[in-house]
Amino acid sequence: MNKAISYAIKSLWVNKWSSLIAMLSIGVCFFIITIISIGLYNLNVFTKNLSNKAALVISLKNNTSPRDISQFIEDLNKKDIFSKIKFISKEEALKEMKDLVEPSLIELIGFNPLPDTIEGFIKDKKLNKLEEITKELKNYPYVEDVYYPSKIIYALKSLKITIWNLGILVLSLLSISILFIVYATVKNHYWQKEEEIEILKLLGATPSYIRYPFLTEGALLGFGGSFLAILFIIFLSFILYSKETFNYIPAIKNIILPFEVFYLLPFVGLFLGVFSAFIALGKIKYQ
Amino acid sequence: MIEFSGVYKYYDSLAVLQNISLKIEKGELVFITGPSGAGKTTILRLIFGSEKPDEGEIKVGDFVLSKIKQSKIPYLRRFVTFVFQDFKLRQDLTVYDNVALPLLISGQKERDIKQKVYDTLKNVNLRHKVDYIVRTLSGGEQQRVAIARAIITNPRVILADEPTGNLDPDTANDVMNLFKNVNALGCTVIIATHNPEIFRNTPYRVLYLKEGKIYQ
Numbered sequence: 001m002n003k004a005i006s007y008a009i010k011s012l013w014v015n016k017w018s019s020l021i022a023m024l025s026i027g028v029c030f031f032i033i034t035i036i037s038i039g040l041y042n043l044n045v046f047t048k049n050l051s052n053k054a055a056l057v058i059s060l061k062n063n064t065s066p067r068d069i070s071q072f073i074e075d076l077n078k079k080d081i082f083s084k085i086k087f088i089s090k091e092e093a094l095k096e097m098k099d100l101v102e103p104s105l106i107e108l109i110g111f112n113p114l115p116d117t118i119e120g121f122i123k124d125k126k127l128n129k130l131e132e133i134t135k136e137l138k139n140y141p142y143v144e145d146v147y148y149p150s151k152i153i154y155a156l157k158s159l160k161i162t163i164w165n166l167g168i169l170v171l172s173l174l175s176i177s178i179l180f181i182v183y184a185t186v187k188n189h190y191w192q193k194e195e196e197i198e199i200l201k202l203l204g205a206t207p208s209y210i211r212y213p214f215l216t217e218g219a220l221l222g223f224g225g226s227f228l229a230i231l232f233i234i235f236l237s238f239i240l241y242s243k244e245t246f247n248y249i250p251a252i253k254n255i256i257l258p259f260e261v262f263y264l265l266p267f268v269g270l271f272l273g274v275f276s277a278f279i280a281l282g283k284i285k286y287q
Numbered sequence: 288m289i290e291f292s293g294v295y296k297y298y299d300s301l302a303v304l305q306n307i308s309l310k311i312e313k314g315e316l317v318f319i320t321g322p323s324g325a326g327k328t329t330i331l332r333l334i335f336g337s338e339k340p341d342e343g344e345i346k347v348g349d350f351v352l353s354k355i356k357q358s359k360i361p362y363l364r365r366f367v368t369f370v371f372q373d374f375k376l377r378q379d380l381t382v383y384d385n386v387a388l389p390l391l392i393s394g395q396k397e398r399d400i401k402q403k404v405y406d407t408l409k410n411v412n413l414r415h416k417v418d419y420i421v422r423t424l425s426g427g428e429q430q431r432v433a434i435a436r437a438i439i440t441n442p443r444v445i446l447a448d449e450p451t452g453n454l455d456p457d458t459a460n461d462v463m464n465l466f467k468n469v470n471a472l473g474c475t476v477i478i479a480t481h482n483p484e485i486f487r488n489t490p491y492r493v494l495y496l497k498e499g500k501i502y503q
Binding site for chain 2: 003196198199200201202203204205206207209283284285286287
């Protein structure tokens with residue numbers, strides 16, 4: 001184990017410039033991957049929060065008795081559609097309206113034109129069944145109408161899906177790039193040592209004995225690259241979360257940097273490095 | 288120890304070995320001779336697992352080489368070692384590092400390796416050159432390093448392909464004596480050579496190869 005690590009470090013040191021360039025390229029790829037991942041994560045949180053804030057409004061018929069209203073609310077609670085249900089009586093609604101509209105105008109009407117309403121905050125997992133839910137609610141005898149800002153939510157959802165798909169595509173391409181960089185570097189080092197490896201084979205070295213230093217090399221490249229990416233992210237977060245940036249772009253405050261990135265990234269780097277080094281070596285043949 | 292039964296080997300439909308059947312017993316020293324292209328090296332390569340026979344069967348100890356899996360070849364090469372005409376040494380490493388290599392490969396501990404390397408180098412009269420870089424040594428010395436590397440793991444069989452090919456007569460004689468000493472310790476030694484001076488007046492068995500056929 002120690003021998004393989006020292007052998008791999010020696011090999012990287014002998015080819016220090018190509019190894020450094022490979023590690024930097026991997027670092028940049030990982031940096032972009034992390035930024036995109038953080039972006040997608042934040043987009044997810046944002047759209048979730050937004051849809052939670054958008055309520056479905058059920059206006060009730062004028063003659064609905066308080067008993068029917070409580071029964072209806074009880075039914076809605078049982079349905080596991082809403083995360084939160086709020087009843088707004090016509091009196092409360094009028095009171096709220098008076099805060100928004102000139103009271104004299106309301107007095108001119110002479111009666112309370114507003115219906116009793118129920119605000120239901122739809123659970124995220126039920127958002128795709130919005131139309132069915134609306135239809136079902138409209139069938140209740142006490143329901144006058146159902147309103148929902150569906151166009152905005154649908155637009156947001158499709159935007160989210162598009163960004164996610166693009167993000168995943170870029171992430172895949174960058175991951176493949178990392179695989180290629182490690183593959184090319186390890187393969188190149190393997191070719192440089194072809195004579196040495198031939199001697200090892202003649203002396204009875206097993207495939208794992210031959211592979212081990214190269215797999216370690218791949219692991220070091222992947223790990224080193226991911227470590228560089230973490231340093232870039234820390235540096236970037238210092239700039240982004242500074243007071244000066246908040247003054248210019250206040251929205252930065254809302255960006256969440258998941259801490260998991262810092263311990264997940266080195267593992268991903270290690271895995272990709274070892275995997276592509278393994279592919280680069282192929283089958284060790286003796287005949 | 289080594290058994291060939293009806294072995295054929297072709298290169299591009301040209302038969303290099305034809306219906307070779309032979310037996311080499313444990314502890315024997317055997318010379319394989321014949322003109323260039325007769326198939327001497329091919330026989331050694333077959334025993335070493337570098338080639339597979341196209342027809343027939345080869346047994347080396349418990350290894351059946353006609354059916355051997357790639358994963359078993361490293362273990363065959365700890366049982367059978369090879370001394371090459373061009374030595375196949377790591378020119379950039381010291382004598383010590385080269386001779387220690389087979390022990391490192393077989394996973395022996397550093398402290399055991401050191402003693403074994405010194406003892407083996409003493410046997411081939413190279414103890415004083417232990418820290419020399421191999422490329423600074425003469426051809427005869429490099430050949431002795433190659434022999435030391437081949438014998439350090441106490442193999443059952445040693446193969447040597449033209450081991451004296453690049454050496455002057457005195458050095459060649461020294462090298463041959465080394466092989467005889469190794470054989471005296473019970474190791475089977477097979478030497479391929481086209482130089483009749485090496486096996487003239489020796490008590491050892493000589494196999495003649497001509498046009499891919501063997502004459503004993």
